[in-house]
Amino acid sequence: MIVTLAVVVGVLYALGTYLLLQRNLTRIVLGLVIMGHGANVLLLAAGGRAGQAPFVGSGPESGFADPLPQAMALTAIVITFGVAAFLLALAYRSWELRRDDTVEDDVEDRRIARQKTAEGGRQ
Amino acid sequence: MRVLIPLPVVLPLLAAAFSMALHRRVALQRFLGFAVLTASLVASVAVLVEVRASGPVAAHMGSWPAPLGITLVADLFAVVMLAVSAAMLLAVFVYAVGSPRTADDAMFFHPLYLILAAGVSASFLAGDLFNLFVAFEIMLSASYVLITLGGTRDQVRSGMTYVVISLLASTLFVTAVGLVYAATGTVNMADLAAKLADLPQGVRSGLGLLLLVVFGVKAAIFPLFFWLPDSYPTAPTPVTAIFAGLLTKVGVYAIIRTQTLLFPGDGPSVLLLAIAGATMLVGVLGAIAQNDVKRILSFHIVSQIGYMIMGLGLFTVAGIAGAIFYIVHHIVVKTTLFLVGGLVENATGTGALNRLGGLLHRAPLIAFLFVVPALSLAGLPPFSGFVAKLALVQAGFELDRFVVVGVSLVVSLLTLFSMAKIWAGVFWGVPDEEPPLLAARGDGRLAAPALMVLPTGALVVLSLAVAGLAGPVYDLCRDAARALAEPAPYIQAVLGT
Numbered sequence: 001m002i003v004t005l006a007v008v009v010g011v012l013y014a015l016g017t018y019l020l021l022q023r024n025l026t027r028i029v030l031g032l033v034i035m036g037h038g039a040n041v042l043l044l045a046a047g048g049r050a051g052q053a054p055f056v057g058s059g060p061e062s063g064f065a066d067p068l069p070q071a072m073a074l075t076a077i078v079i080t081f082g083v084a085a086f087l088l089a090l091a092y093r094s095w096e097l098r099r100d101d102t103v104e105d106d107v108e109d110r111r112i113a114r115q116k117t118a119e120g121g122r123q
Numbered sequence: 124m125r126v127l128i129p130l131p132v133v134l135p136l137l138a139a140a141f142s143m144a145l146h147r148r149v150a151l152q153r154f155l156g157f158a159v160l161t162a163s164l165v166a167s168v169a170v171l172v173e174v175r176a177s178g179p180v181a182a183h184m185g186s187w188p189a190p191l192g193i194t195l196v197a198d199l200f201a202v203v204m205l206a207v208s209a210a211m212l213l214a215v216f217v218y219a220v221g222s223p224r225t226a227d228d229a230m231f232f233h234p235l236y237l238i239l240a241a242g243v244s245a246s247f248l249a250g251d252l253f254n255l256f257v258a259f260e261i262m263l264s265a266s267y268v269l270i271t272l273g274g275t276r277d278q279v280r281s282g283m284t285y286v287v288i289s290l291l292a293s294t295l296f297v298t299a300v301g302l303v304y305a306a307t308g309t310v311n312m313a314d315l316a317a318k319l320a321d322l323p324q325g326v327r328s329g330l331g332l333l334l335l336v337v338f339g340v341k342a343a344i345f346p347l348f349f350w351l352p353d354s355y356p357t358a359p360t361p362v363t364a365i366f367a368g369l370l371t372k373v374g375v376y377a378i379i380r381t382q383t384l385l386f387p388g389d390g391p392s393v394l395l396l397a398i399a400g401a402t403m404l405v406g407v408l409g410a411i412a413q414n415d416v417k418r419i420l421s422f423h424i425v426s427q428i429g430y431m432i433m434g435l436g437l438f439t440v441a442g443i444a445g446a447i448f449y450i451v452h453h454i455v456v457k458t459t460l461f462l463v464g465g466l467v468e469n470a471t472g473t474g475a476l477n478r479l480g481g482l483l484h485r486a487p488l489i490a491f492l493f494v495v496p497a498l499s500l501a502g503l504p505p506f507s508g509f510v511a512k513l514a515l516v517q518a519g520f521e522l523d524r525f526v527v528v529g530v531s532l533v534v535s536l537l538t539l540f541s542m543a544k545i546w547a548g549v550f551w552g553v554p555d556e557e558p559p560l561l562a563a564r565g566d567g568r569l570a571a572p573a574l575m576v577l578p579t580g581a582l583v584v585l586s587l588a589v590a591g592l593a594g595p596v597y598d599l600c601r602d603a604a605r606a607l608a609e610p611a612p613y614i615q616a617v618l619g620t
C-alpha cells in the first residue's frame with residue numbers, strides 16, 4: 001500500500017515538474033495542481049497505515065487511521081483549489097490583454113541588459 | 124493576557140469580512156481598517172511588554188492541547204516582529220488612504236489588506252509547521268490579488284511569475300510538512316525540537332535543507348531571489364511598501380525560527396554565511412544597474428536580506444541579536460524608502476531616474492524624508508543602519524569571520540553609491556528627457572498630500588528613535604536572541620510540563 005502511494009507521489013511530482021517547466025500559464029497551472037495532488041497524497045502516506053475512520057467509540061483505537069494528516073491534506077486541498085482558480089483567472093486576463101498566456105521574462109531587466117551590451121559595443 | 128495573543132490575527136480577519144460587506148462605503152471601510160489595525164498594534168505592544176517581563180506564553184486555540192491542536196506562541200522574537208509589523212501595517216494603511224493615485228478605493232483593497240495583516244501576524248505566532256504553512260497561504264493569497272489589483276498588462280505579466288514561484292514554494296512546504304510528519308509523527312515545533320534530534324543525521328539535514336529552500340524562496344535569498352525585483356515594482360506604492368517591509372521578512376523570520384529551534388548547529392554555518400555573502404553582493408550589484416527608483420529599492424531588499432542571514436549564520440547570541448536588530452531597522456527603513464518613492468511618483472508621475480531631476484528645490488520635504496532612511500540603509504552614523512551593521516560586524520569579528528564581514532562592508536559602500544545615484548537622479552540636476560506632466564502648485568513646488576507625508580514622517584521619526592534608543596532596543600534584541608539560543612522556556616510554555 002505504502003509502496004503504491006510512494007510510486008503515485010513520485011509520478012505526480014514528475015508530471016507536475018515537467019508541466020511547470022513549460023511557457024504557457026495554463027500548463028503551469030495544471031502542473032501546480034498535479035504537484036499539489038502529489039503533496040496531498042504524500043501527507044496521507046505520512047500518516048502511516050490505512051485503518052478505520054477515527055470516530056471515538058466506534059472501535060479499538062489501535063485500528064484507527066491517523067486523522068491529523070487527513071485534516072492537513074483537506075486544508076491543503078482547499079488552498080490549492082482557491083489559488084488554482086485565481087491563476088486561471090489570471091491566465092484568462094492575460095489572454096484578454098494579449099491573446100496569449102505565455103509567461104514572459106522580466107522586460108525591464110532585458111532592456112537594461114541590452115543597454116549595457118550596446119554601451120560595451122561602442123567602446 | 125493569553126486572550127490578547129490571537130487578537131492580531133482574529134481582529135483583522137473579522138474586520139476583513141465586514142469590510143467586504145461594506146465594499147461600496149469607502150469611508151466606513153477606512154474607519155474600520157484604521158480602528159482594527161490600531162487595536163492590533165496596541166494588543167501587540169501589550170503582549171510585547173508582558174512577554175519581556177515574564178517569558179514566552181502559548182495560547183491553545185479551542186483548548187486543544189499541544190502538540191495536537193492549533194497553538195499560538197508568543198516568544199520575544201515573535202512579539203518584537205509582531206509589534207514592528209503592526210506599526211508598519213498601520214502607517215502604510217494611512218498612506219494608502221491618503222494617496223490619490225493608488226487603489227485605496229478599488230474594490231476589495233481594504234479586505235485584502237486586512238487579510239494580509241492577519242496572515243503576517245499569524246506567521247509570527249504560529250507554533251507548528253502546518254499552521255505556519257496556512258498563515259503563509261493567508262498572507263500570500265491576499266498578496267497575489269493585491270499585486271495584480273489594477274489588472275494592467277505589466278501587473279499580469281509580473282504577477283504570473285510571482286504567483287507561480289510562490290505556489291511552487293508552497294507545494295514544497297507541504298512536502299516538507301509531510302516528510303517531517305512521516306519522520307517524527309508531529310508538526311508542533313516545540314515537540315519537534317526534541318524529536319528531530321533523535322533522527323539520523325542524513326534525514327535531519329535533508330529536512331533542514333528542504334525547509335531552508337522553502338523559506339529561502341519567500342525570503343528572496345541567493346539564488347532564489349529573481350522573482351522579487353520583477354514583481355514588486357509593478358504594484359501600487361502602498362502595496363509594494365508593505366510587501367517590501369514585511370513579506371520577505373516573514374520568510375527570514377521562518378528561517379531563523381526553524382534553524383534555531385529545529386536544526387540548531389553547534390557553530391557558524393558556512394553554508395548560511397556563503398548564502399549571506401552572495402545575497403548581499405548580487406542584490407547590490409543588481410541595484411546599481413537599474414534606472415527606476417522602485418526597482419533599485421527592490422534589489423536592495425535582496426541585498427539587505429543577506430545581512431540578516433549573516434547574523435543567523437554566525438549562530439551566536441551576538442550574531443542573532445544583530446540579525447534581529449537588523450530586521451527591525453530594515454522593516455522601518457525599507458518601508459519608508461518605498462513610501463518616499465511613492466511620494467516622488469505621486470508628485471511627478473514617474474519613478475524613472477532619467478526623467479526626474481531637481482526635486483530638491485521643488486519638493487524639499489520629500490528630499491528630507493528620503494535622505495534620512497537612505498543614509499540609514501547605507502549604514503552611515505548616526506542612523507539606525509549604522510548600529511545594526513556595527514552589531515553584525517562585531518559579532519563577525521568575535522568569530523574571526525573576516526570574509527563575510529569584509530563583503531558586508533563593501534556592500535555597504537555600494538549601497539551608499541546606489542542611494543547617491545537615486546539622490547543625484549531625482550533630487551539634483553535636470554531631467555535627461557522631457558519631464559512628464561507635473562502637478563505643480565503656484566509657487567513651483569510639488570504637491571504632497573498630508574496623509575501621505577504624515578505616515579512617512581512618522582516612520583522617519585521611528586527609525587531615528589531606533590537609532591537614538593539603540594541601547595534599549597539592542598538589549599531587547601539580545602534577550603530575544605538569547606531566548607532563541609536556549610529554547611527550554613519556549614518548549615515548556617507550549618507543551619506544559
